[in-house]
Amino acid sequence: xxxxxxxxxxxxxxxxxxxxxxxxxxxxxxxxxxxxxxxxxxxxxxxxxxxxxxxxxxxxxxxxxxxxxxxxxxxxxxxxxxxxxxxxxxxxxxxxxxxxxxxxxxxxxxxxxxxxxxxxxxxxxxxxxxxxxxxxxxxxxxxxxxxxxxxxxxxxxxxxxxxxxxxxxxxxxxxxxxxxxxxxxxxxxxxxxxxxxxxxxxxxxxxxxxxxxxxxxxxxxxxxxxxxxxxxxxxxxxxxxxxxxxxxxxxxxxxxxxxxxxxxxxxxxxxxxxxxxxxxxxxxxxxxxxxxxxxxxxxxxxxxxxxxxxxxxxxxxxxxxxxxxxxxxxxxxxxxxxxxxxxxxxxxxxxxxxxxxxxxxxxxxxxxxxxxxxxxxxxxxxxxxxxxxxxxxxxxxxxxxxxxxxxxxxxxxxxxxxxxxxxxxxxxxxxxxxxxxxxxxxxxxxxxxxxxxxxxxxxxxxxxxxxxxxxxxxxxxxxxxxxxxxxxxxxxxxxxxxxxxxxxxxxxxxxxxxxxxxxxxx
Numbered sequence: 001x002x003x004x005x006x007x008x009x010x011x012x013x014x015x016x017x018x019x020x021x022x023x024x025x026x027x028x029x030x031x032x033x034x035x036x037x038x039x040x041x042x043x044x045x046x047x048x049x050x051x052x053x054x055x056x057x058x059x060x061x062x063x064x065x066x067x068x069x070x071x072x073x074x075x076x077x078x079x080x081x082x083x084x085x086x087x088x089x090x091x092x093x094x095x096x097x098x099x100x101x102x103x104x105x106x107x108x109x110x111x112x113x114x115x116x117x118x119x120x121x122x123x124x125x126x127x128x129x130x131x132x133x134x135x136x137x138x139x140x141x142x143x144x145x146x147x148x149x150x151x152x153x154x155x156x157x158x159x160x161x162x163x164x165x166x167x168x169x170x171x172x173x174x175x176x177x178x179x180x181x182x183x184x185x186x187x188x189x190x191x192x193x194x195x196x197x198x199x200x201x202x203x204x205x206x207x208x209x210x211x212x213x214x215x216x217x218x219x220x221x222x223x224x225x226x227x228x229x230x231x232x233x234x235x236x237x238x239x240x241x242x243x244x245x246x247x248x249x250x251x252x253x254x255x256x257x258x259x260x261x262x263x264x265x266x267x268x269x270x271x272x273x274x275x276x277x278x279x280x281x282x283x284x285x286x287x288x289x290x291x292x293x294x295x296x297x298x299x300x301x302x303x304x305x306x307x308x309x310x311x312x313x314x315x316x317x318x319x320x321x322x323x324x325x326x327x328x329x330x331x332x333x334x335x336x337x338x339x340x341x342x343x344x345x346x347x348x349x350x351x352x353x354x355x356x357x358x359x360x361x362x363x364x365x366x367x368x369x370x371x372x373x374x375x376x377x378x379x380x381x382x383x384x385x386x387x388x389x390x391x392x393x394x395x396x397x398x399x400x401x402x403x404x405x406x407x408x409x410x411x412x413x414x415x416x417x418x419x420x421x422x423x424x425x426x427x428x429x430x431x432x433x434x435x436x437x438x439x440x441x442x443x444x445x446x447x448x449x450x451x452x453x454x455x456x457x458x459x460x461x462x463x464x465x466x467x468x469x470x471x472x473x474x475x476x477x478x479x480x481x482x483x484x485x486x487x488x489x490x491x492x493x494x495x496x497x498x499x500x501x502x503x504x505x506x507x508x509x510x511x512x513x514x515x516x517x518x519x520x521x522x
Contacts, residue, residue, distance in 0.1 A: 002032045002232050003032065003126070003129045003130045004031060005028060005029045005031045005033060005053065005083045006029030006030065007033075007129065008036070008122075009029065011122060011125050011126065013117050013122045013125065014085070014117070016115055017113035018114040019112065020111065020112045021110070021111055021112075022086075022095065022100050022112050023104040023109065023110040024103065024108065024110055024111075028083065031083065032082070032232055033051065033052070033082050033083075033126070034049075034050070034051030034082070035053075035130065036052065036053045036055065036123045036127060036130075037053070038055040038056070038123060039054060039055075039060075040060045041060050042060035042072060044060075044076075045079050046079075048076075048079050048081060049079070052082060053081070053083045054083075054084050054085070055085045055119045055123070056086060057092075058091045060072075061091075061099075069096055069098050069099055070098050070099075070101075070102040073099055073102040073106060073110075074102060077106035077107060077108040078106075081108060082109070083110070084103070084108060084109065085111045086099070086110060086112050086113065087117070088112055088114055089114070089115075090116065140233075140236065141239070141240050144168050144237065144240050145244075147164070147168045148164060148240065148244050149244070151164035151283070152244055156280075157257045158175070158183065158245075158252045158257065159183075159257060159259055159262035160262065160283060160284040160287045161245065162184035162213075162287045163184070163282075163283040163285065163286035163288070165213075165245075166185065166186070166287075167279065167283045167286060169234075169237040169241070171216060172215070172286075173213065173214070173215055174186055174188060174213075174214045174216075175212075175213055175214075175245060176214065178209055178211050182289075183211065183259070184259060184262075184287050184288070185214075185287060186291050187328075187329065188214070188216065197216070197230045197231055197234065198214060199215050199234040199235055200212045200214040201213050201235075201239075202242070203249060204242075205246050205250055211249075213238060213245055217234075259287075259289060260288075262284070263288040263290070263329075263330070263331040263332065263342075264332060266281070266284045266285065266288065266331055267331040267332070267335075267342055268335060270387060270388050270391065271335050271340065271388075271391050272335075273388075281384060281385045281388075282383070282384060282385060285384040288329060290330070290331065290344060292344055295346055296344045296346055297344070297345060297380035297381060297382060298342065298343070298381050298382070298383060298384050298386065298387050299343055299344075299350065299377050299380050300342055300378040300381075300387050300393070300394040301341040301342075301354070301377050301378075301394055302338050302339070302341075302375075302378075302391070302395045303319055303341065303361065303373055303374070303375050304338060304339075304373065304398055304402070305372075305373055306372045306373060312334045312337050315334075315339045315361075315365065315373070316332070316334045316339050318361055318365050319332055319361060320332050321364065322357060322360045322361045322364055323343065323357070325360070326356060326360065327341070327344075328343075328344070329344070330343040330344075331343075338395055338398070340395075342384070342387050354410045355410050357375060358373055359409075361373050372409065373409070374409065374411070376394050376395075376398035376410075376411045376413075377397070377412045377413060378390035378392075378394035378397065378413050379413045379414070393413050397411055397412070397413045397416050398411075404416075404514060418508075435509045435512050435513055438506055438508075438509035439509050439513060441491040441492060442454045442457065442488060442492070443513075445487075451484070451487070453491070454510070454513060456474065456481070456484045456485070457506065458510045458513075458514070459474050461497075461506065
């Protein structure tokens, strides 16, 4: 979209002239080129506006003093000339040293052309590229304006509209009030550390500055798109977006929906299916600050209070406070008695962060209504729209954990993968027959005597066949355990737990037994 000095120097006509960079500093090739002029006039600087590349043979510098040549270079740098291409051979066989010295001091890119080239060949091609880039920019602006106008018509609120600016432009957008409060978008403090370019524009409502719209580059620039070129594209985006933001601010009134409220609405729409497309979900998520960075995953959480005295409203208030401290930008809402949270985390830190979250949340609740919490997490997903399918898993994990591991504080869906697989089969006749085939004699004996042999076998396998740990877990003496194990071995026809296949079959049967038992209790 933006034609740069580097692209100018790559033109065949310039390459044939064997260009040599004599001064200008690192990165000058990224400078945008607004136009290309040829001139031999000594006092050309007042006729320029900045952003031009000037082609010259130096004819206007003949018979003037070294100080005058320095002034010539300083004046060009002062008006913002993008670069000076100085052809050698026609007027000067070598460049005067004072020109190089002053160009270096003033930061004016100086390129020496060692071969003779008709300047018209350079200007014709360069101007075609510049005008083509401007046309591309106008087309981009038109497409963006159409897209944002449609988003404005969706009437999803100010937060979602700022998210649409991010998705439509490719830059991270954030909206700040005149007092500096973050109203919508990604918090700059949480933005990608690689962001190196930032541009802003005022949002004027009723002729007064209501706030400011900020754009940040959050990904490495593409080849040829340096900071100057990126800034130019950002300003193009701001020129389209800022007036539309002002319209949405005026429509929203004095108290637009906050990021927290917008996040809660987004979460409820995700779990109830009230959305049009995944693109809508992405835009709305970015509007509340939920933008996945490299190395992060999206996680769906379900929080339930242990205490009967704690209502969902109590848990919701505490969860909002703790999530704000530990999880950063997050979606938090209550749905059908569960407090649901959508957050961005790093996979390696998932369990440890959730443990701290559950601990802090438990303390917060104990100070008011008492009791701890259960925090369950669905499977990590790669993007925010995928949370739609992760929230049901988080809620099902919470339900299973409450039935099967009542003392658990943090559980992940992966912890209950086998239960999740079997839960739909637990009433199946084939599975019931499998449980009876593996554990039938023990179940019958327990039903007659209440000896607890099935529970003993379950504890023995859970303890890794350690008799000491099994006796401790059951609260019985080792001699009592030895008697139970002998009876189990007899009833099961010479049980050999060193046989992996036999042990696995018993484990699976015991998992199914626990599911059926917990379902009966529930």
